[in-house]
Amino acid sequence: MLVLRVAQAALHPSKASSRHGSASEARLARPCIRSQVAPETSGTSSIVPDPQAQLTLPKALTGIAGFDDLTFGGLPAGRPSLICGSAGCGKTLFATTFLVNGATRYGEPGVFMSFEERAEDLAANVASLGYDLDGLVAAGRLAIDHVRVERSEIEESGDYDLEGLFIRLGFAVDSVGAKRVVLDTLETLFAGFNDPALLRAELRRLFGWIKDRGLTAIITGERGEGQLTRQGLEEYVSDCVVLLDNRVEDQITTRRLRVVKYRGSAHGTNEYPFLIDHAGISVLPVTSADLDYAVPGGVLPTGIAGLDAMLGPGGFHRGSSILISGEAGTGKSMLSASIVDAACRRGERCLIFAFEESGDQIIRNARSLGLDLTRHRDRGLLRFETARPSLHGLETHLARMHRDLDQFRPDIVVIDPISALRGSASTLQATLLRMIDLIKSRGITAVFTTLRGDGSVGQDDDIGVSSLMDAWIKLENLEANGERTRTLYVIKARGMSHSNQIREYLLSSGGIRLIDAYIGPAGVLTGTARHVQEAQERAAAEERRRETERTLRDVVRRRFAIERQIEELRAGLEAAEDEEERLRSEERLREARSETERQELTARRSAAE
Amino acid sequence: MNGFTPPDPEDRFRLRLFVAGTAPRSLRAVESLRRICEAHIPGRYELEIIDIYQQPDLAERDGVLAAPTLLRVSPHPERRISGDLLDEGRILRGLQIAPAAEAQ
Numbered sequence: 254m255l256v257l258r259v260a261q262a263a264l265h266p267s268k269a270s271s272r273h274g275s276a277s278e279a280r281l282a283r284p285c286i287r288s289q290v291a292p293e294t295s296g297t298s299s300i301v302p303d304p305q306a307q308l309t310l311p312k313a314l315t316g317i318a319g320f321d322d323l324t325f326g327g328l329p330a331g332r333p334s335l336i337c338g339s340a341g342c343g344k345t346l347f348a349t350t351f352l353v354n355g356a357t358r359y360g361e362p363g364v365f366m367s368f369e370e371r372a373e374d375l376a377a378n379v380a381s382l383g384y385d386l387d388g389l390v391a392a393g394r395l396a397i398d399h400v401r402v403e404r405s406e407i408e409e410s411g412d413y414d415l416e417g418l419f420i421r422l423g424f425a426v427d428s429v430g431a432k433r434v435v436l437d438t439l440e441t442l443f444a445g446f447n448d449p450a451l452l453r454a455e456l457r458r459l460f461g462w463i464k465d466r467g468l469t470a471i472i473t474g475e476r477g478e479g480q481l482t483r484q485g486l487e488e489y490v491s492d493c494v495v496l497l498d499n500r501v502e503d504q505i506t507t508r509r510l511r512v513v514k515y516r517g518s519a520h521g522t523n524e525y526p527f528l529i530d531h532a533g534i535s536v537l538p539v540t541s542a543d544l545d546y547a548v549p550g551g552v553l554p555t556g557i558a559g560l561d562a563m564l565g566p567g568g569f570h571r572g573s574s575i576l577i578s579g580e581a582g583t584g585k586s587m588l589s590a591s592i593v594d595a596a597c598r599r600g601e602r603c604l605i606f607a608f609e610e611s612g613d614q615i616i617r618n619a620r621s622l623g624l625d626l627t628r629h630r631d632r633g634l635l636r637f638e639t640a641r642p643s644l645h646g647l648e649t650h651l652a653r654m655h656r657d658l659d660q661f662r663p664d665i666v667v668i669d670p671i672s673a674l675r676g677s678a679s680t681l682q683a684t685l686l687r688m689i690d691l692i693k694s695r696g697i698t699a700v701f702t703t704l705r706g707d708g709s710v711g712q713d714d715d716i717g718v719s720s721l722m723d724a725w726i727k728l729e730n731l732e733a734n735g736e737r738t739r740t741l742y743v744i745k746a747r748g749m750s751h752s753n754q755i756r757e758y759l760l761s762s763g764g765i766r767l768i769d770a771y772i773g774p775a776g777v778l779t780g781t782a783r784h785v786q787e788a789q790e791r792a793a794a795e796e797r798r799r800e801t802e803r804t805l806r807d808v809v810r811r812r813f814a815i816e817r818q819i820e821e822l823r824a825g826l827e828a829a830e831d832e833e834e835r836l837r838s839e840e841r842l843r844e845a846r847s848e849t850e851r852q853e854l855t856a857r858r859s860a861a862e
Numbered sequence: 863m864n865g866f867t868p869p870d871p872e873d874r875f876r877l878r879l880f881v882a883g884t885a886p887r888s889l890r891a892v893e894s895l896r897r898i899c900e901a902h903i904p905g906r907y908e909l910e911i912i913d914i915y916q917q918p919d920l921a922e923r924d925g926v927l928a929a930p931t932l933l934r935v936s937p938h939p940e941r942r943i944s945g946d947l948l949d950e951g952r953i954l955r956g957l958q959i960a961p962a963a964e965a966q
Contacts (some may be wrong), residue, residue, distance in 0.1 A: 401925045410944035410952040411891075416882035416929040417914050417921050424918045445930065446944070 309397045310517045316354025319536030323570035328493055333460050333470040335490035339496030343529050348435040350534050351471055352477040353384045355433040356394040362423040363433035365397045368441035372397040382533045396425040400747040402445035409447050434470040440484050460489050492516045507646035510536055526648035530826040537652035548572055551698040557597020559767025563743055565750035569724055574689050574699040579728030584760055585702040589667045589763050590619040596665045597629035604663035605637050608673035612637030623762050636661055642673045647684040655691055666692055670702040689721050723747040738780035875907040876936040881913050884927035887946050891930035894947045922937050
């Protein structure tokens with residue numbers, strides 16, 4: 254993973270130094286301005302970095318994740334910026350975050366001049382985000398001034414100016430040496446004073462004064478009819494205007510932010526979704542769709558021996574997106590849990606976005622496979638982010654994902670399942686595309702699951718996400734002979750050779766186990782049919798073995814018989830030879846005796862003569 | 863006007879005038895106010911003039927943004943008028959002072 258992160262860092266000139274950094278530096282390095290590298294092309298316009306503008310126009314970082322990226326450095330320093338939007342869209346929070354970050358992170362004290370909320374309310378409202386306004390005030394890094402404007406109290410007679418406001422602001426600025434100022438919401442003044450012409454002149458003077466003092470200011474304004482703010486403040490604050498929006502579609506609210514104008518600087522022009530939650534504001538610069546991300550090297554074993562064996566390199570390529578499709582109950586979540594478990598065992602970080610189950614439920618289910626995910630979670634290697642798909646809009650889901658990815662910096666991400674996301678076909682497609690880009694551009698391996706067997710997302714349309722995926726494992730319940738069998742096959746795996754076999758797999762307490770497929774004369778057999786077939790084969794083999802043994806025994810017996818016969822014959826032969834010898838010797842004796850007798854006879858006859 | 867009960871004519875008025883330095887507008891307001899008070903409530907008023915440059919904390923305490931601003935501290939309720947205080951009729955109405963001329 255290190256190689257990959259460093260490679261990523263090398264992509265971004267601004268982070269070039271981290272190329273030489275240590276492993277931890279590379280990991281800790283804040284995500285850089287990706288949009289610089291990957292200009293947005295998903296929208297109609299694109300972010301074009303303008304180094305010249307960045308050099309000439311000093312900017313003040315807001316510390317709001319994402320916003321500084323899309324404005325290439327934050328708000329214009331020493332100038333007023335206008336943040337406008339309708340009620341409840343986060344203007345005050347945006348402004349407070351700007352001040353708090355200035356005071357705590359950038360060494361720039363600030364003044365919050367509130368025309369609406371009292372200081373205590375303000376502090377209470379942001380306390381949940383971990384902002385300690387009272388502490389900052391006590392430390393002299395922040396001044397909060399609540400200016401009460403009530404129309405009924407003020408009558409007007411003749412000429413006046415708002416010198417009191419100026420002095421008050423100047424007093425607060427000087428008291429903490431402020432570099433940042435928030436005026437929330439100036440328009441309340443229009444309710445307090447009757448003479449708009451005079452007020453406008455005074456506001457113009459106020460903004461001039463802010464510039465003269467070199468204060469970076471945020472002016473908030475309510476969204477008005479036909480114009481950005483009710484009182485047309487955008488006419489005066491001409492350097493930077495940011496529009497916050499809170500739109501409800503299908504009963505789901507999505508917050509969006511747009512930089513309407515930013516004089517003298519390049520900026521992202523699209524609408525960017527942003528989040529307000531316990532972590533404060535984060536803007537998601539929708540990075541995009543350029544396919545120029547670095548591809549990490551290496552192979553990611555799945556932890557399932559049988560599956561690894563089906564893939565040429567012994568696993569998936571790192572940084573690839575893997576789709577696991579299958580109907581309900583085919584074991585998609587468990588397959589991804591196995592992959593996660595294997596990764597965590599290797600010390601890699603995994604993030605699971607679950608849309609249908611809670612983290613604890615996944616852990617419990619995985620335990621039935623003998624996987625102990627709790628251990629990984631306790632070690633901080635595994636994190637669950639669970640939310641019902643209907644809780645947020647797609648944009649918000651993406652934005653949350655974006656933030657979580659940057660915070661947790663996982664090696665593997667599981668999204669389970671993508672088919673749970675709701676939306677129109679085109680939005681879904683775009684969302685998924687961006688989700689994949691989001692993950693891929695960080696070199697993270699992604700595992701997506703979907704319920705649709707054909708790899709589609711929606712239930713009644715056919716959005717093909719499969720083409721966006723690098724690898725696709727299909728899980729299927731084969732139904733035959735009155736039973737279901739889980740089968741698995743690799744439909745595609747870009748950049749590697751892979752098995753084309755359909756394999757049966759078992760979910761057992763020992764994990765996921767792939768079983769060799771039985772390919773017989775009647776096709777691939779699975780489940781009980783496979784068992785039956787195997788039993789038959791075993792019986793046949795046994796029969797064959799017995800047959801062979803029997804034949805062998807016969808042959809041996811015959812051989813013994815022949816040998817016995819040979820013995821007998823040999824015995825006969827020996828007997829015959831003996832007989833023959835005996836006869837011969839008898840014959841010789843007889844001959845010798847008759848010769849002797851004849852000689853004796855001859856001798857006797859001679860004597861008688 | 864508008865259903866309020868005019869304060870007791872014998873009440874003492876405590877007035878506080880916030881001005882921004884010695885700008886012509888400030889001086890005009892001070893001068894005009896003194897004239898009006900002398901004409902209509904002579905001897906029944908205390909006027910405190912505050913320069914918001916000198917004493918910004920007082921302006922903040924009273925929530926004064928505009929200058930000049932005239933604050934009627936008593937009698938209650940508190941009332942305030944912003945402007946250079948040249949329109950006598952409006953000042954009197956605003957402070958709920960019965961004009962001396964009309965009273966006679």
